[in-house]
Amino acid sequence: MLPRLLHFLDASPVNFLAVKNICAELESASFRRFNPQEPLGTLRAGDRFYVTKNDSSVYAFIIGQQPIADAGFHMICAHCDSPTFRIKPNAEITCEGGIVKLNTEVYGGPIMSTWFDRPLTIAGRVIVRGNDALHPNTLLLHVKRPLLQISNLAIHFNRQVNDGVKLSKQKDMLPIIGMITDELERGNLLMNTIVEELNRQQPVRREDILDFDLYLADATPACTFGIHDEFISSGRLDDLSMCFAGLEALLATTRSEVPPATTNVLAIFDNEETGSQTKQGAGSPFLASILQRIAMSQSDTLGMEAFYQAVERSFMVSADNAHAWHPNYSEKYDPTNHPVLGGGPVIKFNAAQKYASDASSAAVFAELCREAGVSCQRFVNHSDVAGGSTLGNILASSLPLRGVDMGNPILAMHSCRETGAVADHLYAVRAFTQFFNNR
Numbered sequence: 055m056l057p058r059l060l061h062f063l064d065a066s067p068v069n070f071l072a073v074k075n076i077c078a079e080l081e082s083a084s085f086r087r088f089n090p091q092e093p094l095g096t097l098r099a100g101d102r103f104y105v106t107k108n109d110s111s112v113y114a115f116i117i118g119q120q121p122i123a124d125a126g127f128h129m130i131c132a133h134c135d136s137p138t139f140r141i142k143p144n145a146e147i148t149c150e151g152g153i154v155k156l157n158t159e160v161y162g163g164p165i166m167s168t169w170f171d172r173p174l175t176i177a178g179r180v181i182v183r184g185n186d187a188l189h190p191n192t193l194l195l196h197v198k199r200p201l202l203q204i205s206n207l208a209i210h211f212n213r214q215v216n217d218g219v220k221l222s223k224q225k226d227m228l229p230i231i232g233m234i235t236d237e238l239e240r241g242n243l244l245m246n247t248i249v250e251e252l253n254r255q256q257p258v259r260r261e262d263i264l265d266f267d268l269y270l271a272d273a274t275p276a277c278t279f280g281i282h283d284e285f286i287s288s289g290r291l292d293d294l295s296m297c298f299a300g301l302e303a304l305l306a307t308t309r310s311e312v313p314p315a316t317t318n319v320l321a322i323f324d325n326e327e328t329g330s331q332t333k334q335g336a337g338s339p340f341l342a343s344i345l346q347r348i349a350m351s352q353s354d355t356l357g358m359e360a361f362y363q364a365v366e367r368s369f370m371v372s373a374d375n376a377h378a379w380h381p382n383y384s385e386k387y388d389p390t391n392h393p394v395l396g397g398g399p400v401i402k403f404n405a406a407q408k409y410a411s412d413a414s415s416a417a418v419f420a421e422l423c424r425e426a427g428v429s430c431q432r433f434v435n436h437s438d439v440a441g442g443s444t445l446g447n448i449l450a451s452s453l454p455l456r457g458v459d460m461g462n463p464i465l466a467m468h469s470c471r472e473t474g475a476v477a478d479h480l481y482a483v484r485a486f487t488q489f490f491n492n493r
Contacts, residue, residue, distance in 0.1 A: 055302065055479070055480065055483065056278070056286075056476055056479065056480075058298075058302075059276075059286075059295065059298050059479060060275070060276045060277070060278075060286075060288070062075060062294065062298050063276040063288045063289070063290060063291070063294055063295075063298075064275050064276055065196075066134070066290070066294055067175065067177040067196060067269075067271030067272075067289075067290070068135075068138070068177045068178050068196075068269050068271060069110040069111075069134045069135045069324050070109050070110050070177075070178055070179045070194055070267070071177055071194060071196055072134040072294055072297065072322075073106060073109060073110055073111065073112045073134060073322065074109075074194055076112050076114075076134075076297065076301055076322060077104065077106065077112060079301060079305065080102075080104050080112075080114055080301075083102070083305050083308045084102060084308070085102040085103055085104050085114060086102065086103045086104075087103070087104060087105070087106075088103045088104065088105045089105075090105055090343075090344065094347045094348065094351050095351070096351060097117045097348060097351050097352060098117065099117055099118060099119045099313045100116070100117060100313035101115075101116070101117040102114075102115070102116050102117075102308065103115055105344060107324075107333060107334040107338075107340055108324065108332075108333060108334040109179060109192055109194075110134065110135070110324040110325075110334050111134070111321075111322055111323050111324045111334035111335075111340075112134075112322045113319065113320070113321045113322070113341055113344060114301075114304060114319070114320040115317065115318070115319055115344075115348065116304065116307060116308065116313065116314060116317065116318045117313065117317050117348075118313060118314045118315050118316040118317040118318065119312075119313050119314070119315050120315050120316060120317075120493075121352055122317050122348060122349045122352050122360065122364045123349060123352070123356055123359075123360040123361075123363040123364050123367075124363070124367070125315065125316045125317065125364075125367060125493075126316065126317075126363075126364045126365065126366070126367030126368035126369070127316070127317050127318075127319050127345065127364060127365075127368040127369075128314075128316045128317070128318050128319065128368070128369060128489060128490055128492070129318075129319040129320075129321060129368060129369070129370045129371065129455070129457075130300040130303070130304075130319070130320050130321070130370075130371045130373055130486055130489070130490075131321045131322075131323065131336065131370060131371070131372050131373065131445050131446070131449060132293050132296040132297045132300055132321075132322055132323070132372075132373045132374065132445070133293045133297075133322065133323045133324065133325075133326035133327070133330075133336070133374065133445060134293070134294060134297055134322050134323070134324060135161075135162070135324050135325055135326060135327050135328075136162065136289070136290040136292060136293070136294070136327065136468075137160075137161060137162030137163050137164035137165075137327055137468045138161050138162065138164060138269045138270055138271065139158040139159065139160060139161060139164070139169070139227060139229075139269065139270040140158060140159050140160075140161045140267070140268070140269050141156055141157075141158055141176065141178075141244070141266075141268045141269065141270070142156075142157045142158060142159055143265075144157070145157045145158070145244055146231075146241055146242075146243060146244055147228070148234065148240060148241070151233070152233045152234035152235070153230060153232075153233055154230070154231050154232055154233065154234060154243050155228045155229060155230050155231065156202065156228060156229050156231050156244065157228060158227060158228060158229065158270065159223070160223050160227070161269065161327065161328065162327030162328055162468070163327065163468055164468055164469075164470070165466070165468050165469045165470070166221050166223070166226070166227055167219075167221065168466070168469040168470040168471065169204050169227065169270070169470045170204050170205065170206045171203065171204070171205060171206050172203065172272060172273075172274065172470065173200030173201075173202075173203060173272075173273040173274060174200065174201065174202040174203060174204070174229060174270050174271065174272060174273055175196075175197045175198070175199065175200060175201045175202065175270070175271055175272075175273040176195070176197050176201060176202070176247075176268050176269065176270060176271070177195060177196040177197065177268070177269060177271050178194075178195055178266060178267045178268035178269050179192050179193065179194050179195065179266065179267050179268075180192070180193045180194075180195050180248060180252060180263060180265075180266045180268075181193075181263070181264045181265045181266065182252075182258060182262045182263055182264060183262040183263075183264060190264055193252055193255060193256075193258070195248065195251055195252065195266075195268065196251075197247065197251055199273070200273040201231065201247070201273070202229035202230060202231050202270065203229060203230055204226075204227060204228070204229045204230075205230060229270060231243055231244060231247075245260060245263070248263065248266065248268075249263070271289065272289040272470050272471060274471070276288030276289070278476060283476065284396065284475060284476055284477065285395070285473055285474070285475060285476065286473065286474045286475065286476060286479070287471055287472075287473055288471060288472065288474075289470055289471050289472070290472075291375060291464050291472040291473075291474050292374070292375040292464060292467050292468065292472060293326070293373070293374050293375055293461075295375065295462060295464075295474060295479060295482075296373035296374060296375060296461060296462065296482070297322050299373070299462075299479060299482040299483045299486055300320050300322075300373060300486055301320060302483045302486075302487075303483055303486030303487040303489070303490050304318060304320045304486075304490060306483075306487045306490070307487070307490045307491060314490060314491060315493045316492070316493060317348070318490045319345075321341055323335055323336045323445060326374070326444065326445055330445065330448045335448075336445045336448045336449045337448050337449075337451075337452070339452060341449075341453070342452060342453050345361065345364070345365075345453075346358070346361045349361035349363075349364045365453060365454060365455060366454075368455050368456065369415075369418060369455070369456050369457060369489075370410070370446065370449065370450070370455040370456070370457030370458075371419065371457065371458055371460060371486070371489060372409075372410055372444060372445045372446030372449065372457055372458065372459045372460070373460060373461055373482070373486075374444040374445060374446075374459065374460075374461045375461040375462055375463070375464045375467060375472075375474075376393060376400035376402055376433045376460070376461040376462065376463050376464070377393075377433060377463065377464070377467060378393055378394060378395045378463030378464055378465050378473075378474075378475075379392040379393060379394050379395075379463075380465055386436060386439060387436055388433075388434045388435060388436045388437070391403075391432050391433055391434040392433070393431035393432070393433050393463040394431070394463065395463055395464075395465070395473075395474065395475040395478065396475040396477045396478060397429060397431045397463065397478075398423065398428050398429035398430050398431055398477075398478060398481045399419075399423060399428065399430055399431070399460050399461070399462060399478070399481055399482050399485055400430075400431045400432065400433045400460055400461055400462065400463050401416045401419055401420065401430065401431070401432050401433070401458060401459070401460050402432075402433045402434075402444075402459045402460060402461065403416070403432065403433070403434045404434070404435065404441055407447060408441055408442065408443040408444075408447060409443070409444065409446055409447060409459035410446030410447050410449075410450050410455075410457045410458060410459045411446070411457075411458045411459045411460070414456070415456055415457055415458040416432075416458055418456075418458065419458040419460060419485075419489075422485055422488050422489050422492065423481075423485045423488075425488050425492075426481075426484040426485045426487070426488035427484065428481040428484050428485045429481070430485075431463070433463075444459055444461075445459075446458070446459040447459075462474055462475075462478040462479065462481075462482050463475070463478060
């Protein structure tokens, strides 16, 4: 299972690639792709299908044996975006000596210093001309070699660098992409690279490229480390590790010839790192509309009432990584609620309602962990340290679902490379599988 996770992390440098890879796994398990522009049709127990939005979010469903109005949905939610740097339009800046850097803007809240002096690449999607203006085509791009680097200033010019330095997003974080060796390359290094990479997939003319959503990504493969290989080091553990754990659990339920009792849902949203207020984010009504269509497809008489009943009988697991206790900074953590690496999934609480967890929903998830033979931890912020928010409370504000916010503990959240525990990934998959199989 761990090699599959590491491969998924390496193959998913950005949200678009993560969704592509999840869809490929779903299709290999006989999920059919549903076009939301078409009627959903009659659904039967055991039916499997998925739908995407914006190429960057995906929602998968397995219809259960029990009527949805009576049993509701069992839903695991996660997000596939991570903090990084987006390449701006007209990005190339030619400097002295023919060195070319790219103009970028920050996406989310990265620990910017961790992006210095490491090999980086670019990935995302490129929009090319289609049959008409309203229907362009999308091609995915992943340059699978080191292509860029954001270089530090030498300590000789910045003697205070080890005392903490304020970084400018516009000045300090611009990556070098190369040097001009021919005047024909001036202003064309990035576009030449895009065209070259796309032509590995299919013939593409430069004049047909209309726009792109491209981001920087760490080019160093994910790996394990530690005396016993007990730790995982990778970019984007937050939150791709939870996406993949949810996917593994969903796929596990398809190996039985008998459909699950309850309709299972895996919802992978985009844009959590920027507030979720997009058509493909947790603040969108898109998922709710699909759930409505599913509930109503099973009932000729209840109509919307079937959906309302289903929501009241549903349970949501909002899976987004949690802060593990850091051995160098114990003062930053709550004295009695600081989860450790390898200690199992973490239930997250917040009195200001930044998380969806309450005593009731936490008890449900803790009992699921017990049934799965998995230990479970709890996280509460140090009262003098402000915390963040996640998917659960945003989704619950539009869909009044009973649910819990949880995640695996990791170190260095929002670093270019984060650290988790191998054991925690295995624990999460077991807990999620127990949830999907629970009546």
